[in-house]
Structure formats: structure tokens, C-alpha cells
């Protein structure tokens with residue numbers, strides 16, 4: 001992992017970003033409570049092979065040294081941080097991308113005519129129990145983009161020489177670090 005010029009400031013900014021995401025997500029969770037099936041034990045969205053910005057990996061490493069040193073990652077096939085009951089073992093420190101899982105999502109992209117078009121999506125488990133996505137007002141959806149831009153700026157501040165690094169969540173477990181794999 002690269003050394004940051006000011007890792008403490010970057011980590012403080014990351015915590016602020018996570019808190020801001022959580023505040024917005026809490027409001028949307030309340031609004032969509034009837035359709036959301038998310039909760040302990042539901043973990044189909046916790047995929048294996050996720051990578052995160054180095055600054056988000058650092059937050060997890062600092063908060064969970066015992067977990068990473070003394071416990072095993074979840075077996076291959078789901079996120080290494082899931083426990084046997086399908087709950088996240090680093091929930092309070094989970095990466096940004098995990099924090100808005102399950103909500104109606106809205107994103108903007110350019111079509112083949114260079115026109116900006118909107119797309120919407122939601123976890124299939126949360127499709128029923130509320131209005132069709134296309135009938136939701138924009139504010140009722142989580143807009144992909146703004147939080148990612150803020151995270152990118154924080155990740156830039158955390159990196160050295162402009163080289164941002166993505167880190168595999170599974171690789172944070174001591175036994176799965178490349179240096180340790182070679183010696184086993």
C-alpha cells in the first residue's frame with residue numbers, strides 16, 4: 001500500500017464522506033422501507049473479488065486488526081468479510097459502494113448519439129413492494145456519481161505521486177496477503 005502525504009487528513013475526509021452517504025441513505029431507506037428486503041442474513045450483493053480504494057482499505061485495516069490477523073476470510077464465492085450468518089464483519093467501516101446497496105439507483109450516461117440519458121436499476125429482491133422505478137421522482141433514487149467523485153478526490157489525496165491503488169478486500173486478511181501466500 002502506498003504511503004500518503006497526509007493519510008490522517010484523507011482518512012478524516014473519508015469518515016466525513018461515509019457519514020454524509022449514511023445520512024442520505026437513511027432518509028431513502030425510510031422512504032423505501034416497504035420494498036427493501038435488505039438486512040442481516042441477506043448478502044447476495046456481497047460479491048467476492050471486490051476491490052476498493054487504498055484509503056477505504058486503510059480504514060478497515062485500522063479498525064479491525066484482530067479480525068484480519070486472527071480470523072479466516074469467508075470462503076471463496078462471497079465477500080471475504082461476510083460471517084457465517086451472512087452479516088458484514090466490518091459494517092461500520094464498510095466501503096462507500098456497500099452503503100447504498102439495495103436502493104433504487106439512478107445514473108446518467110451518454111448514448112450512441114452523445115445524448116445524456118438516464119438509467120435506473122435496483123436489486124431484483126427489492127423490485128416489488130413499491131412503485132415502478134420509472135415512476136419515482138429523481139430525489140427518491142440514489143444518484144451514482146457525486147459520492148464517487150468525492151471519494152476519488154480523497155483517494156487522490158491519499159496516494160503518492162498521483163498513483164491511486166485499488167486493493168482487493170480478500171487480500172486484507174493476513175493469510176491472503178501475497179507475501180504470506182508465498183511462504184505458506
Ligand code: SF4
Pocket residue numbers: 045046047050079080081082087088089090091094095098
Ligand atoms: S464489505 Fe461488508 S457490506 Fe461490503 S460487500 Fe463485504 S460483507 Fe458486504
Ligand code: SF4
Pocket residue numbers: 036037038039042043044045046101102103123124125126
Ligand atoms: S441489495 Fe439485495 S441482495 Fe443486497 S442486502 Fe439488499 S435485498 Fe439483499
